[in-house]
Amino acid sequence: MTFVPSVPSGSATGHSRPVVAFFDADETLIAMKTPFSLLRHRLRRQGDLTGAEYERLVEPLRRLASMGVTPVEVVSKFYELHAGVPWDDLVTEARQWYAELRETGAPFIEPTLARLRRHQRAGHHTVVISGSWPATLHPITDDLGVDLVLCTEPELDADRRLTGAIRHAMFGPAKADAVRQALEKFGADPADCHAYGDDPGDLTMLEMVGHPTVIGANPRMTAHARRRGWPVLPATLVAGTRRQPV
Template sequence: MTTDPSDLAEPFHPAAPDRPVVAFFDADETLIAMKTPFSLLRYRLRQQGDVSGAEYERQVEPLRRLAKLGVTPVEVVSKFYELFAGVPWQELRADARNWYAELRAQGCPFIEPVVARLRRHQAAGHHTVVISGSWPATLYPITEDLGIDLVLCTEPDIDAQGRMTGAIRHAMFGPAKGDAMQEALAKFGADPADCHAYGDDPGDLTMLRRVGHPTVVGDHPAMLRTATDEGWEVLPARLAAGTRRQPV
């Protein structure tokens, strides 16, 4: 993946060299231009013969309608997880590894300025943490590839036989992100005033407001207004060359 030199010139606020710093990143639509659980669902259905995408549309359209009605992200995600009731978790993890390998080979739609910033944090010796409403199945292949130190995310409920129940054990949205950040800050012994956070939508505001150096990614109108009002940095959601955003 190429990096525009202008990304490296964006403001950066290093702490004193003897102070730990944590950089927190949302994942979907912040590091990568897609909703990764839906991308994996599309992949699995295609592997099962849904070449046209008709079955994917049948399963996802009710979730789109819920989102348009303004229900909370947790409610939409809860309905999404019901689609996987009875699926062995290890089977899903294996499918996710294959999904990401295919995606990487075809061209993964990383958001270039954010990945460039991630690399700067890593080069500076900062701890990097993904906090996401997504699930471990799709996050782990991505974060392992990017060298992320810690992943805090929505966790599925899994029964004694290792199968998904279709329920959520822990949802990582809104205030839950703030709570998870506090645990990570304590783990690394970092002062939030020294730390950074990157997010793309209003669900990330709790996370962004917990650190001294928040950054909005992309052009969500409400987020741009907040960035202007608060004096926050904004990074463009420019994709890696030759890739495209994957729609839900």
């Protein structure tokens, strides 16, 4: 089933000023790290039926993350794994990945999905701001009827192959810049707007709006929410689905 907003996003229904609702994606809207899920899918299609090759590639990244290196450093190593891959082929594979995921049950986080649909019914603009890449985000956001996606962008060479580098990273302060960009685009007052995130890296985004909400049980995030009086929603999954680990 495809989720479709009941009114055109961005229309004026019940309010005179435009309102924007900002969402992180991975672990806020859907319970997985989508680029890693696509990598697992691609390797399985190439014959990695046991997942051994996936583990060989990903375990060094897990170690980096456990050492406390920045998300950008971990993501940079992930992109290096894809050097030379044709971007358009990857995008096509990502569409296939998401179609299969929807058939088996995409693990959307139910309270966040409910908020997204509520904002859409109210005619609010919906924007995903994510450290993930367009390949895995756009199949999801197209399905959900999201208006705008601002995310990490890979560097491509003249033949549209991934170089293994990042052209633009959407982490930390970059998320605040993306919020400003979207507010300007839609002509919205930040005091009227909403944001949803699960990770400390989302705080720069959450602090930009008048109505921030924390998703899940990250201790730093829930402590921050208590201090600021922000609401916290549980990261419970849509019935019949399961979280996908990295």
